[in-house]
Amino acid sequence: MGQRLSGGRSCLDVPGRLLPQPLPPPPPVRRKLALLFAMLCVWLYMFLYSCASSCAAAPGLLLLGSGSRAAHAPSTLTATREGALHRLSFRPPPATPLGVGQEVVEGAASQEEQSPEAPDSLSPISSFFSGSGSKQLPQAIIIGVKKGGTRALLEFLRVHPDVRAVGAEPHFFDRSYDKGLAWYRDLMPRTLDGQITMEKTPSYFVTREAPARISAMSKDTKLIVVVRDPVTRAISDYTQTLSKRPDIPTFESLTFRNRTTGLIDTSWSAIQIGLYAKHLEHWLLHFPLHQMLFVSGERLIRDPAGELGRVQDFLGLKRIITDKHFYFNKTKGFPCLKKAEGSSKPHCLGKTKGRTHPDIDPEVVQRLRDFYRPFNLKFYQMTGHDFGWN
Numbered sequence: 001m002g003q004r005l006s007g008g009r010s011c012l013d014v015p016g017r018l019l020p021q022p023l024p025p026p027p028p029v030r031r032k033l034a035l036l037f038a039m040l041c042v043w044l045y046m047f048l049y050s051c052a053s054s055c056a057a058a059p060g061l062l063l064l065g066s067g068s069r070a071a072h073a074p075s076t077l078t079a080t081r082e083g084a085l086h087r088l089s090f091r092p093p094p095a096t097p098l099g100v101g102q103e104v105v106e107g108a109a110s111q112e113e114q115s116p117e118a119p120d121s122l123s124p125i126s127s128f129f130s131g132s133g134s135k136q137l138p139q140a141i142i143i144g145v146k147k148g149g150t151r152a153l154l155e156f157l158r159v160h161p162d163v164r165a166v167g168a169e170p171h172f173f174d175r176s177y178d179k180g181l182a183w184y185r186d187l188m189p190r191t192l193d194g195q196i197t198m199e200k201t202p203s204y205f206v207t208r209e210a211p212a213r214i215s216a217m218s219k220d221t222k223l224i225v226v227v228r229d230p231v232t233r234a235i236s237d238y239t240q241t242l243s244k245r246p247d248i249p250t251f252e253s254l255t256f257r258n259r260t261t262g263l264i265d266t267s268w269s270a271i272q273i274g275l276y277a278k279h280l281e282h283w284l285l286h287f288p289l290h291q292m293l294f295v296s297g298e299r300l301i302r303d304p305a306g307e308l309g310r311v312q313d314f315l316g317l318k319r320i321i322t323d324k325h326f327y328f329n330k331t332k333g334f335p336c337l338k339k340a341e342g343s344s345k346p347h348c349l350g351k352t353k354g355r356t357h358p359d360i361d362p363e364v365v366q367r368l369r370d371f372y373r374p375f376n377l378k379f380y381q382m383t384g385h386d387f388g389w390n
């Protein structure tokens with residue numbers, strides 16, 4: 001009684017008394033299985049951990065992972081960044097793209113197609129190791145313009161070690177403002193001291209409420225606008241819609257309200273977005289010009305390192321991204337990265353970027369050039385930069 005059982009008897013032979021027994025050493029197969037199981041658990045943990053942050057930025061997955069916590073966070077929030085208190089206890093009206101009337105085709109605030117470069121491109125392992133730091137509201141935002149080259153700029157900037165950015169477009173200031181700043185911040189990647197948090201949503205530039213809303217978050221927010229010849233921008237916009245809905249009317253017929261009189265349909269978003277001077281007026285009511293940087297979409301293709309140099313200076317970053325980072329991919333017809341962020345492989349943007357445009361009647365193109373000329377000149381005056389579109 002009370003002493004250990006020896007010989008062939010097991011502890012179960014003693015009713016009511018279960019005595020601790022040293023476990024026999026596991027046979028090699030069981031040991032290996034246990035090791036395999038432990039490794040599987042670690043891998044699963046790392047995978048779920050990284051998914052919790054990267055899935056939050058993916059629209060449609062917002063109710064999973066960390067995004068769900070934010071979605072249920074109270075809409076009244078105290079944001080700590082730069083000591084600013086933001087109280088958002090109201091339900092704002094839906095945001096309106098500036099002056100965009102009845103949409104014949106895809107609207108101004110349409111979402112970028114989710115090409116492979118759009119989601120947070122960190123691998124599970126690298127997100128696991130970047131789990132330190134904290135989520136901050138963005139200090140810099142690429143606010144436009146749609147089809148200007150915004151994805152290329154963000155992907156190039158992400159190569160910089162001091163830039164962390166959301167992959168997908170958050171559309172917070174136009175579509176999800178009522179979710180509150182806590183929700184928005186939760187979409188952001190973690191940053192360490194000295195790193196800049198960024199996002200890009202090109203529809204902000206044409207959203208009436210966006211300037212005031214961004215200024216309410218922080219009036220120090222740096223704004224980047226990638227602009228492109230409004231005529232090619234319109235054709236690019238149309239090409240994107242055509243790729244999804246091949247049955248839409250021709251570009252030529254959508255351009256005119258009345259083809260005989262040559263009256264341009266400025267309510268068509270593809271045309272409306274290109275009135276840069278008009279949109280800029282709204283931003284200048286809330287932000288000084290020096291807080292905005294205008295990147296040439298054309299130069300971003302011709303000389304990406306040159307344009308990235310300007311952007312790094314504007315953001316107060318060391319010029320780390322140089323021409324050593326790029327090569328021209330002849331098949332793609334565009335500059336690509338020699339190494340993408342978190343990878344050692346060359347990386348071009350996906351096939352939704354750099355599409356072949358349909359041939360447009362040259363007379364219509366000329367009519368559009370004439371139409372945009374005064375607006376372009378006004379835009380050059382306002383920004384102090386001649387983009388050479390005429």
Ligand SMILES: Nc1ncnc2c1ncn2[C@@H]1O[C@H](COP(=O)(O)OS(=O)(=O)O)[C@@H](OP(=O)(O)O)[C@H]1O
Pocket residue numbers: 111112113145146147148149150151152202235236237239297300301334335336348349352353354355
């Ligand atoms: N390096 C590189 N690779 C591929 N594409 C490039 C690049 N730099 C700029 N561009 C131009 O970017 C245009 C798409 O612009 P956005 O990324 O702003 O489009 S979107 O609004 O986010 O849908 C896209 O327009 P399209 O050529 O009409 O497809 C490209 O011309």
